[in-house]
Amino acid sequence: MQQISLTGPTLKTNLHTHTTFSDGVNSLSDVIKAYESMDYDVLAITDHNRWMDHRGASTGKLLVLNSNEPSLSHREHLLATGVMAPSPVDAGDRSCERTQEVIDWINQQGGFSTLNHPTWSGMSVDRLLELQRYHSIEICNAGSTGHGSEMSLTHWDELLRRGRRVWGLATDDSHSDWDRGLGWVELYCERDETAVTKTLKAGRFYATTGPKFEHIICDGARLQVRCEPVMGIAVVSAAGPVKVVHGGNNTVQELEWDLSKCDDSYLRIEIHGHDGRKAWSNPIFRD
Numbered sequence: 001m002q003q004i005s006l007t008g009p010t011l012k013t014n015l016h017t018h019t020t021f022s023d024g025v026n027s028l029s030d031v032i033k034a035y036e037s038m039d040y041d042v043l044a045i046t047d048h049n050r051w052m053d054h055r056g057a058s059t060g061k062l063l064v065l066n067s068n069e070p071s072l073s074h075r076e077h078l079l080a081t082g083v084m085a086p087s088p089v090d091a092g093d094r095s096c097e098r099t100q101e102v103i104d105w106i107n108q109q110g111g112f113s114t115l116n117h118p119t120w121s122g123m124s125v126d127r128l129l130e131l132q133r134y135h136s137i138e139i140c141n142a143g144s145t146g147h148g149s150e151m152s153l154t155h156w157d158e159l160l161r162r163g164r165r166v167w168g169l170a171t172d173d174s175h176s177d178w179d180r181g182l183g184w185v186e187l188y189c190e191r192d193e194t195a196v197t198k199t200l201k202a203g204r205f206y207a208t209t210g211p212k213f214e215h216i217i218c219d220g221a222r223l224q225v226r227c228e229p230v231m232g233i234a235v236v237s238a239a240g241p242v243k244v245v246h247g248g249n250n251t252v253q254e255l256e257w258d259l260s261k262c263d264d265s266y267l268r269i270e271i272h273g274h275d276g277r278k279a280w281s282n283p284i285f286r287d
């Protein structure tokens, strides 16, 4: 398997946030204050079809990223993280025949491209397979909680099973105040705009609704995971869970696995807390 070493401090990051510049309830300055008070390090402002230069809004505590949510027909929405210009659909035709054009435009701009909330969008796996070259999908769009559509894990596993190399995000998609601090990513990098985009593209992060990984290390022959105390740690492949440590009513913090007999095309790790909150590593692929 690929060698990875995810260890050390992380940046608490929400990549999907609305303000009164589109359909959010709160002003940019109120949103920034709220995320600062929850100890976030990085926040992307993603108003629908509206790019604005928000770099000046960064504070000593919070790096504010330029982003946008190009929103096309049939609820096909994307995140254009780190782009420095309006998207080609901000004005004009927004039919979903243009979704691929927008993905390619984000990538050409040096941005990090995401297909948002596949379950809320009613996107089939076939549609996700038809689209190419996006970096990630939202596996957890916490703002869809209560709308019966926050999780898209089945879409993710099906893409991975078909050989797609796609990272998984958890985001707030916050429009109000109840939907803040529910889903985010922890990035293994310094708090710098260029480093953040590079780290996202490299998949050096994990998604969470609460629990934290301490480290995820794979030297090719052995997998080592350490996390805060949780109910269970599961390694999931195309075949389902292939290695699990479970604490029952107690907790576990570590999983170690000899990969010499593993022939899976990818492995990803989930941790589950007793309170129902979860975190998901990105997949580790066979070289």
Ligand SMILES: [Zn+2]
Binding pocket: 016, 017, 018, 046, 069, 173
């Ligand atoms: Zn949104």
